[in-house]
Amino acid sequence: MRVGLVLTGLVLLVVVIGPFLAPHAHSDIxxxxxxxxSATALLGTDYLGEDVLSRVLAGGRSIVWISFVGTLVxxxxxxxxxMTAAYSxxxxxxxxxxxxxxxxxxxxxxxxxxxxxxxRAESAxxxxxxxxxxxxxxxxxxxxxxxxxxxxxxxxxxxALGTPRMRIVRREILPNVMTPLMVDFxxxxxxxxxxxxxxxxxxxxxxxxxxxxxxxxxENYQGLALQPWGVVVPVLCVAVFTFGTNLMTEGFARTVAxxxxxxxxx
Amino acid sequence: xxxxxxxxxxxxxxxxxxxxxxxxxxxxxxxxxxxxATQVLPGDPARAVLGHEATPERVAALRTELGLDRPLVAQxxxxxxxxxxxxxxxxxxxxxxxxxxxxxxxxNSAVLVLVSAAVVVPLSVFVGAVAxxxxxxxxxxxxxxxxLGLTALPEFIIALLLVILLSxxxxxxxxxxxxxxxxxxxxxxxxxxxxxxxxxxxGVLPYLARLVRGSVxxxxxxxxxxxxxxxxxxxxVVLRRHVLRNALVPAVQGTALALAYLTGGVVVVEQxxxxxxxxSALVDAVNNxxxxxxxLICLVFAACYVAFNLLGDAMTVYVTPRLRTAxx
Numbered sequence: 001m002r003v004g005l006v007l008t009g010l011v012l013l014v015v016v017i018g019p020f021l022a023p024h025a026h027s028d029i030x031x032x033x034x035x036x037x038s039a040t041a042l043l044g045t046d047y048l049g050e051d052v053l054s055r056v057l058a059g060g061r062s063i064v065w066i067s068f069v070g071t072l073v074x075x076x077x078x079x080x081x082x083m084t085a086a087y088s089x090x091x092x093x094x095x096x097x098x099x100x101x102x103x104x105x106x107x108x109x110x111x112x113x114x115x116x117x118x119x120r121a122e123s124a125x126x127x128x129x130x131x132x133x134x135x136x137x138x139x140x141x142x143x144x145x146x147x148x149x150x151x152x153x154x155x156x157x158x159x160a161l162g163t164p165r166m167r168i169v170r171r172e173i174l175p176n177v178m179t180p181l182m183v184d185f186x187x188x189x190x191x192x193x194x195x196x197x198x199x200x201x202x203x204x205x206x207x208x209x210x211x212x213x214x215x216x217x218x219e220n221y222q223g224l225a226l227q228p229w230g231v232v233v234p235v236l237c238v239a240v241f242t243f244g245t246n247l248m249t250e251g252f253a254r255t256v257a258x259x260x261x262x263x264x265x266x
Numbered sequence: 267x268x269x270x271x272x273x274x275x276x277x278x279x280x281x282x283x284x285x286x287x288x289x290x291x292x293x294x295x296x297x298x299x300x301x302x303a304t305q306v307l308p309g310d311p312a313r314a315v316l317g318h319e320a321t322p323e324r325v326a327a328l329r330t331e332l333g334l335d336r337p338l339v340a341q342x343x344x345x346x347x348x349x350x351x352x353x354x355x356x357x358x359x360x361x362x363x364x365x366x367x368x369x370x371x372x373x374n375s376a377v378l379v380l381v382s383a384a385v386v387v388p389l390s391v392f393v394g395a396v397a398x399x400x401x402x403x404x405x406x407x408x409x410x411x412x413x414l415g416l417t418a419l420p421e422f423i424i425a426l427l428l429v430i431l432l433s434x435x436x437x438x439x440x441x442x443x444x445x446x447x448x449x450x451x452x453x454x455x456x457x458x459x460x461x462x463x464x465x466x467x468x469g470v471l472p473y474l475a476r477l478v479r480g481s482v483x484x485x486x487x488x489x490x491x492x493x494x495x496x497x498x499x500x501x502x503v504v505l506r507r508h509v510l511r512n513a514l515v516p517a518v519q520g521t522a523l524a525l526a527y528l529t530g531g532v533v534v535v536e537q538x539x540x541x542x543x544x545x546s547a548l549v550d551a552v553n554n555x556x557x558x559x560x561x562l563i564c565l566v567f568a569a570c571y572v573a574f575n576l577l578g579d580a581m582t583v584y585v586t587p588r589l590r591t592a593x594x
Contacts, residue, residue: 105296105568107530110548114303117552117560194420198534201422202549217426225434235426239419246418 004247011241015064018057026050026058026211034220034227043229047219052230058211060237062123062200067192070130075185077131078138083169083177085139086146097143103136109195116204123206126199130192141184145177179256186249190242197238213237282580289576296568297349301342304557349565355558357551364558368547372566375536375543379528381459382466387521390471394478395513399505401483409479413472422534425465429538432461462539469531474520481513488512515582522578529570 023042024030029049030041037044043052085096103111115129149155150173158168199205200214208215213234220230329335333344348354354364397409416424485491486509494504533545540546544563551559 101292102295102299105292105572106564107526107533107567107571109530109533110564110567110571113533113548113552114300114560114564117555117557118303190418191420194423198420198422202534202537203553204549224429228430228434231426232430235423235430239423239427242420242423243415243418246414250414 002251004244004249004251007240007244008248009244011060011237011244012064014057014237015060018060022051022054022057024051024054026055027209028054034223034230036227037229043233044227046216046227046230047223052216052220052233055211055216056213056233056237059213059216059234060241062206062210062212063193063196063214063238063241066123066126066130067189067196070127070196071134071185071189071192073127074131074134075138075181075188078135079142079174079177079181081135082139082142082144083146083173086143087150087165087169087173089150097139100136100139104140108133108137108191109198112195112199113202113204116199123210126196126205130195133195134188134192138181138184138188142177142181145180146173149173149176183249183253186245186252190245190249193238193242193245281583285576285579289572293565293569293572296572297346297565298342300561300564300568301345304561345561349562354562357556357559359551359554359556359559364562367559368544368563368566371542371544371547374541375532375545378459378462378466378532378536378541378543379525382463382470382528383521383525385463386467386470386474386524387517389467390474390520390524391478391514391517393471394475394480394517395482395510397475398479398482398486398513399509401486406479409475413476416468416472420534421465421469421531422538424468425462425535425538428461428465428468458539462535462541465535465538466528466531469535470524470527473527474517474524477516477520478513481516482509485509485512519578519582522574522581526571526574526578529567529574 019026023040027050030051031038031045031049033045033047033049035041035045035049041051041053043056046052046055081096081100085093106114112129112133115132119125119129155168155172158172163171196205197212197214197217200212201218203218206212206215208219216234217231220227224231333341336344345355352365356363357367360367393409397406400406419427491504491508494508495501499507532543533548535541536543536545537549544566548560548563548567550556551563
C-alpha cells in the first residue's frame with residue numbers, strides 16, 4: 001500500500017508540476033521527426049519533431065482528470081441505481097436491474113466505442129462516456145451488497161419510525177455498502193486509466209495536437225524501431241500509474257475492508 | 267430452499283431454458299440499444315458520412331437511400347430482419363455488404379480468443395493449484411507478486427511492453443505486427459500469433475490463477491479433507507479425489523468468464539498488433555462512422571459476451587447441483 005501511495009504520488013507530482021518544468025511547449029516543433037535523444041530534446045523528438053519529454057510532462061493531466069471524474073460519476077450513479085433497486089424491490093427492482101443487464105451485455109470497451117461513434121469524443125464528453133460504461137457494473141455490485149442489508153432490523157425499525165425512503169437509502173443502507181463500493185471505486189479507477197489511455201491510443205479519445213500519453217503511443221508507434229522513447233516513456237507512465245492505484249486498492253481492501261478485491265467484482 | 271435434496275433434472279432443464287430465453291431477450295434488447303444509439307444521440311449519420319460541407323440535397327438523398335426517412339420502428343425491424351437473414355446492409359465507406367466484410371475478421375478474432383483460452387485455462391489451473399497447495403512458500407509468493415503486478419496493467423500496455431521487449435530493440439525475437447491477407451488462415455504464420463496470444467493470456471492469467479488458488483486453499487481447509495486425512499487417506503489421493511475435483515468448480519466457471527473477458531480484450535490487442543479481426547474492424551468503423559458495420563460488430567460482441575456469461579452460469583450450476591434450485 002505504501003509503495004502504491006508513493007508511485008501514485010510520483011505520477012500525480014509529474015502531472016501537476018510537470019508542465020511547468022517542461023523545456024519546450026508541448027506542441028512546438030524543435031527538430032526533425034524521430035530524432036534520437038540530444039541536449040535540446042533529452043528523450044528525442046516524436047513523429048512531428050515535437051519534444052517527447054515536454055509532451056510526457058504535459059500528457060498526464062487529461063488521463064488523470066478524465067479517469068477520476070469518469071469513475072467517480074460512474075460509481076455514484078451506479079451505486080444509487082443498485083441501492084434503489086435493492087431497497088425498492090418489485091417492479092422498480094426488475095426494471096432497473098434488467099436495464100443494467102442489457103447494458104452489461106456489451107464488453108465495456110465495446111460499449112464505449114458504440115457511444116463514441118455517435119457522440120464524437122470531445123475531451124469534455126470522455127468522463128461521461130467512461131461513467132456510462134461503469135454504471136451497470138457498479139449497479140450490480142451495489143445491488144448485491146445492499147440486498148444483504150435491506151432485510152435487517154435496523155432498516156425495518158427505521159421504516160417503523162416512518163423515516164422517508166430516500167433517507168433510509170442514504171442513512172441506513174449507504175454506510176453499509178460503502179466499503180465494497182470504495183474497493184470497487186479503486187479497481188475501476190485503475191481500469192479507467194487503462195480505458196482512457198486506450199481510447200486515445202485507438203484514436204477515439206483525445207485528438208492531436210493535444211499532449212496525452214495514450215495519444216503519444218498511437219502517434220509514435222510507427223517509429224518504434226527508429227526512436228523508441230516516444231512510445232516507451234508514455235507506456236511506462238501509464239504502467240506505473242495503474243500499478244500505483246492498483247497497489248493502493250489492494251492495500252485498502254486488505255487492511256481496511258478485509259476482503260479480496262476478487263470477491264467484490266466477481 | 268432445501269440444500270440436501272437434489273432437484274430433479276426437470277427443474278435443472280427448466281432453469282437452463284429460462285436462462286437461455288433471458289439471455290436471448292438481453293441480446294434482443296441490446297440490438298434495440300445498438301440501433302437506438304445511432305438514432306437518439308445527437309448527430310445525423312448521413313451528415314456524418316458526408317461531412318459538414320455537404321449540400322442539403324445530397325444529405326437528403328443519402329437519407330432516403332439509407333432509409334432514414336422512414337419511421338424508426340420500421341427502420342429497426344428492417345435492420346433486424348436483415349441481420350437475422352444474413353443481409354445486414356452495406357458499409358457506408360466501402361459499399362460492400364457488411365456480412366462479407368466482417369466474416370473473415372470474425373474467424374480471425376475467434377481464432378485469437380480460442381487459442382488464448384486454450385492456453386490460459388490449463389496454465390491458470392496448474393499455476394493456481396500449485397500455488398494453493400504450497401501456500402506461503404516461495405512459489406506461491408512469487409505467483410502472488412507477479413499476478414498482482416499483471417492485474418494492474420491494462421491489456422494494451424501489456425501488449426505494447428511485449429512488442430517493445432520482444433520485437434524491437436531489446437530482444438528482436440518475434441514479429442510485432444501481424445500481416446494477414448483477407449481470408450488467409452491465421453495458423454499459416456504461427457509465429458505471428460505468439461505475441462497477441464501472450465498478451466491476452468497475461469491479461470486473463472492473474473484472475474483465473476488467483477481464483478483457482480483461492481478455491482484450492484478453501485478445499486484444503488475444509489472438513490472433508492481433514493476427515494479424509496484423519497482416515498489415513500494418502501496425500502496424493504486427497505489431492506486427486508477431493509481437492510482438485512472441488513477446486514475445479516471455479517475453474518470451470520472461470521473459463522467462461524475468461525472467454526467473456528477475452529472477447530472484450532481483443533479490441534485493443536488486435537489494434538496493437540494490427541491483427542485483422544473484429545476489434546480492429548470496429549475501431550476503423552468507429553473512426554469512419556460506418557454505422558452499419560458498427561451496429562453489426564457491437565451486436566456480435568454482445569451476443570458472444572452474453573453467451574459466454576450464460577455458459578459460465580450453466581457450468582457452475584452443472585457442477586454444483588444445489589444451486590439449481592436457488593433464485594433466478
